[in-house]
Amino acid sequence: MQTTEEELASVAPIKVVGDKESKLTTLPVTKIDCPRCGHDEAVWWFLQTRSGDEPPTQFYRCLKCNHTWRSYS
Numbered sequence: 001m002q003t004t005e006e007e008l009a010s011v012a013p014i015k016v017v018g019d020k021e022s023k024l025t026t027l028p029v030t031k032i033d034c035p036r037c038g039h040d041e042a043v044w045w046f047l048q049t050r051s052g053d054e055p056p057t058q059f060y061r062c063l064k065c066n067h068t069w070r071s072y073s
């Protein structure tokens with residue numbers, strides 16, 4: 001009965017990692033032309049760069065050739 005906190009500490013990080021991994025594998029798909037191979041579907045996500053002052057950068061990854069590029073908008 002004294003191991004409750006230890007059990008929580010060891011279980012919680014595993015759950016967080018699992019949630020992160022499941023998010024990575026379910027990135028949204030959008031219609032956009034790949035600049036390398038011309039395929040028209042890619043997954044996308046936002047990445048916060050530097051401080052919170054700047055807007056997050058949008059990245060795309062081609063579903064066909066895995067080429068990754070950033071959005072210049």
Ligand SMILES: [Zn+2]
Pocket residue numbers: 034035036037038039062063064065066067
């Ligand atoms: Zn491509």
